[in-house]
Amino acid sequence: MKGKVTSFDVAQRAGVSQSAVSRVFSGASASKATQDKVRSAADALGYRPNRLARGLITGRSKIIGLVVAYLDNQFYPDALERLSNVLKEQGYHILIFTTKGRGEEVKQTFDQLMDYQVDGIIAASVGISDELTNRCAAAGIPLVLFNRGQRGGALAQVTSDNLQGAAKIASFLVKGGHRRIGHISGWMGSITGQDRAQGFASGLQAAGSELVHQIDGMYRRDTAAEAAETLVSEHGCDAIFVGNDHMAFAVMDHLRGAMKISVPNDVSIVGYDDVSMAAWGAYELTTLRQPVNRMVHATVDTLLAMIEDADASADQITIDGPLVVRTSAKVPKEN
Template identity: 35%
Template sequence: MPDVTLKDVAVRAGVHVGTASRALDPKRRHLVNAETRQRVEAAAGELGYRVNVLARSLRKGSTGMIGAVVADLGNPFLPPMLRGLDEVLGPRGYMIAVSETHEDPETFRRVCEQLIARRVDGIVISAAHVGDGDFISTLEQSLPVVLAVRRVSGGGHHTVTHDDILGARLVTEYLVNLGHQRLAQLRGPDDVSSFAGRSRGFQEVIAEHGCTEVVTHGRAGEPTTAEGKRLAAALLAADVDRPTAIFAQNDLMAIGALEALGEAGLRCPDDVSIVGYNDAPLTEHLTPPLTTVRLPSNALGRRVAAMMLDQLDQTNEPPNTVQLEPELVIRASAAAPARDGSRRMSA
């Protein structure tokens, strides 16, 4: 039928036009009982009715788009998180627009401003640095914002994160209980809350057990495989007693450390144990499989999406921080230190 209207659909389905509108609106269809919704959808299909998304967005001042700002799309932790967002937001009629920042502050701000200019309905941010609190507060004056994984200074924001201090403590205590006394950590950017928490948890355990931290020179500019390899190679080449265990603050850096270890003619875990953080996909298939801390990225994405919907639905929930529990995942990349593990690289 040419020029089929919503009223035509309502008449065919035997419902009020307002009910037909709600049944065909992904954001409001949950307000209509399943039987009526199915009848309206069937009528729309029979008549060939198509919703004019552009007209609806102009009428309601909503685009149906949610921005997701991430640091690095190459991080395998992110796809499950983004899938979790879509699993919750998709059925409500929202699409996810993803942009990355590569940890660059100017890019981060520009991306957020561009998303606002494109009239997204909300922004999920997992690329914030600690000092971005004021900027986040400015964004929140324009649209709903939810922080994912990373926190910012000041508090008072809708946030879903992970107990990074506890997670780092779990994996470091595991290494200490294996008998490691000289340990090193490969640090991520120092202005990112998750890496700051992991550093704190690691150092707390080192101090409590009287262990020695073999200090690395510098931090990763970005928490990538290349940076993990660079830091680990410098650590292994230093004229000091090498550590018997290395805690990489994410799995990508742990993979880089495994590469550096192999190129130095050493084996994991025979010569040096290596552990990571995040339990990114495929880490269990590395050689050796990686001991790590599981950060449930899909579940985190779903919690972030639910928090975003609360704001979009104007439930007036006050800002709060949801903190997911870490889980130690033990695999083959960590073992008790060898008796001769204290030899210098130059020996």
């Protein structure tokens, strides 16, 4: 009862060849009779096919590598859980890698991913160098970027419509009667950060206003809080669009706590993501919802398509999301 039970063992017990049991479990053709014999023998012995061995010969490990940078931003655990569930339905499972680094560490991570012969990779908000994308392409491993774009790349990616979304926020804030509007951006080294900043600036212009000042929040709470203080104290901002909810919470904490400033009476705050915490009573954050479910499904769909068909086109999908109005920002009087 110690050693693993193999397809050979159940073949022996069922009085058939090893190929027969393989065929039964891989869904190939087999007569009803052998099906039954094999199944009952397998049940008796507690046999289950060894995925490693199967992967070795089929060239499909049924493992998807997920590399994620910011697990403290609730958006990502949430996405992770949904990705896991959707992939599970398709018979895939997630090998997870976390990495803060941007350069060498990411490269090592990819090395390790490829060691495990993953069938595909999802990179959630992590920077991928051209060298890495080439390596993946050379190895024939599909890669899709989740919630992170790549300029002019032919890379598959799914993001929300950051320009459009940020523009919606701009329009909302202007209509809300704010005069001095600032922006704490996501890390400007990321396309996501850039796009939201750009969409916001042009949105303000389109609404006849302009951006007073912008500071890079680096996706970090402390940096964002500091930035908020600067925007309010030095630039007299009465509204701030913060590049994601995670930073927006820090901003609200800092304004209300250390600075004794009322949100939204003195300063309006708008975030981006609509993580579940945004609905919590302590924040009631007005924010642009990223439709996680649709993003996850789109990601899995394109990734699996690329796995099935090696030269499927690398889709670049952007998904539109609604502005969720709560109480952290003044609401325009009329529509």
